[in-house]
Amino acid sequence: EKGTYPYYMLKEIDDQPTVMRRISQEYTNTLGDAVIDEKIIEKITDSDRIYIVACGTSYNAGWVGKALLERMTHIPVEVHLSSEFGYNMPLLSEKPFFIFLSQSGETADSRQVLVQTNELGLPSLTLTNVAGSTLSREADYTLLLHAGPEIAVASTKAYTAQIAVLAVLAKAVGDNKGNQSSLDFDIAHELSVIAAVMETIIDEKMVISQLVEDYLSTTRNAFYIGRGVDYYVSMEASLKLKEISYIQAEGFAAGELKHGTIALIEEGTPVFGVITDQKTAAHTRGNLKEVESRGAHNFVIALASLAKVTDQLIIPDVYPLLSPLVSIIPTQLIAYFATLQRGYDVDKPRNLAKSVTVE
Ligand code: BG6
Numbered sequence: 073e074k075g076t077y078p079y080y081m082l083k084e085i086d087d088q089p090t091v092m093r094r095i096s097q098e099y100t101n102t103l104g105d106a107v108i109d110e111k112i113i114e115k116i117t118d119s120d121r122i123y124i125v126a127c128g129t130s131y132n133a134g135w136v137g138k139a140l141l142e143r144m145t146h147i148p149v150e151v152h153l154s155s156e157f158g159y160n161m162p163l164l165s166e167k168p169f170f171i172f173l174s175q176s177g178e179t180a181d182s183r184q185v186l187v188q189t190n191e192l193g194l195p196s197l198t199l200t201n202v203a204g205s206t207l208s209r210e211a212d213y214t215l216l217l218h219a220g221p222e223i224a225v226a227s228t229k230a231y232t233a234q235i236a237v238l239a240v241l242a243k244a245v246g247d248n249k250g251n252q253s254s255l256d257f258d259i260a261h262e263l264s265v266i267a268a269v270m271e272t273i274i275d276e277k278m279v280i281s282q283l284v285e286d287y288l289s290t291t292r293n294a295f296y297i298g299r300g301v302d303y304y305v306s307m308e309a310s311l312k313l314k315e316i317s318y319i320q321a322e323g324f325a326a327g328e329l330k331h332g333t334i335a336l337i338e339e340g341t342p343v344f345g346v347i348t349d350q351k352t353a354a355h356t357r358g359n360l361k362e363v364e365s366r367g368a369h370n371f372v373i374a375l376a377s378l379a380k381v382t383d384q385l386i387i388p389d390v391y392p393l394l395s396p397l398v399s400i401i402p403t404q405l406i407a408y409f410a411t412l413q414r415g416y417d418v419d420k421p422r423n424l425a426k427s428v429t430v431e
Contacts, residue, residue: 074223079418081224081316085404086274088229089267091219092236092397096267098218099240100260106244112213115195116245119169122149125157125185126173127428129227130234132308134173136396137238139301143393144246144254154181155431158188170196170211171238175222175230176427177205184431186210199237201230215241224419225426226316228404231308232270232397236263239394262391266398269388273401276385280402283384284409287342287371294319295333295363296403297326298346299356305346305396309403316421317410326352326359339367344403347374348387348395373402 077083101107116122122141124134131153138149150162158181170189174182177200186207189196198211201219208214219233239259246254288294294313296306306323313321324333326345337343345360347353353374360370372383375395379386385402411418 079224079408081226081228081408081418084222084224084229085401085408087220088232088401089270089274091229091233092263092267092270094218095233095236095240096260096263098216099237100263104258104260106240106247106259108215108241108244109213112197112215112241113244113248115213116145116147116169116241117248118167119147119195120167121165122147122169122171123164124149124151124171124173125154125182126151127154127179127181129231129308129311130173130175132304132311133231133234133238134171135304135307136235136301136393137171137173137242139304140235140239140242140393141245144242144251144257145249146251147245154179154185158184161188164194168194170194172196172198172207172211173234174198174205174207175201175217175219175227175234177202177207178427178429179207180429180431183207183210199234201233223426225421225424226312226407226418228312231400235394235397236266239263257391262394266390266394269390269398270401273387273398274405277405280385280405281409283371284406285413287369288317288319288406288410289413291319291340291342293336294321294342294344295329295337296321296323296344296346297329297356297359299326299352300349301393301396302326302346302348302352302356302399305399305403306344308400309344309346309406312404312407313410315424316407316418317414317416318421319410326356329359330362334363334366337363337366337368341368342371343368344371344373344406346399347372347378348399349392350378353378373399375399
């Protein structure tokens with residue numbers, strides 16, 4: 073039910089702090105340990121490589137999952153588009169483990185991969201929001217996202233829920249292996265910090281709405297740039313913007329922009345820089361300078377400890393690898409307000425469906 077909300081998307085953006093707390097309740101105990109089916113933990117611990125397979129927003133969440141899983145479990149992770157993987161299957165490792173990410177659990181592109189991995193007898197897990205969905209029934213194991221129904225076509229809370237559940241999974245496997253990086257990761261505490269920070273950003277809605285008017289009211293295109301997890305967020309932020317506002321948006325690895333795409337920067341082109349990683353902050357700032365000197369209208373989203381007073385949006389600090397859970401929130405609101413201001417239907421963008429059951 074969207075209740076008093078004008079659009080489901082806005083409600084679903086607002087739901088995210090609650091979803092983080094729910095995931096923490098469902099998947100951690102009072103000691104702060106991750107609580108996940110032992111069989112899943114054993115199978116992943118026993119594997120030599122994790123393959124994440126997904127489409128759209130779920131694919132973008134997979135990249136953040138890769139960063140978390142590799143840090144905590146020390147197992148290499150590959151992230152693949154379902155529609156590519158099935159027909160151009162990469163050389164698999166000796167003991168692969170497959171994770172299918174799918175909000176709906178019905179996406180045909182992902183299912184065709186699962187059919188193949190099942191034929192090969194390879195172990196699989198589906199992370200989905202829908203209990204009893206096709207991908208859930210056909211995979212060996214399921215972890216539910218507990219995000220509540222997601223109605224708007226543009227996915228928001230399923231993205232953050234996928235990342236949070238992958239973080240819990242990473243912690244569970246990492247702890248099982250006795251990895252220090254994982255033992256030091258207090259997931260329940262970090263998710264409660266995240267929920268509170270999400271709330272502070274959501275409370276700034278009207279500030280974001282005004283910034284969107286300033287930056288995006290007449291533009292036909294826009295860029296998001298970042299490095300590492302900030303790059304992964306840039307991919308999702310640009311997908312959100314283009315799928316509902318129809319502004320042509322691209323998410324770029326900040327360092328790669330100058331190797332070609334910088335040719336598209338003109339006077340007034342909006343470039344959103346995402347800065348949450350201390351290792352790469354200075355480099356991304358350098359890339360923002362490069363585009364600014366070619367006329368770009370820069371908009372910086374930064375964590376407080378890395379921010380400058382001139383940055384447009386400053387977010388309280390959170391656990392570094394979990395920063396996508398909070399840096400994505402302003403970008404969801406940016407897409408929402410850009411769409412609203414252009415007079416399009418936020419929840420039902422043209423040409424798109426919530427779940428696509430053809431390949
Ligand atoms: C697309 C939807 O068709 O499928 C996207 O429009 C979604 O919002 C993508 O991210 C993948 O869907 P799912 O249900 O497999 O996560």
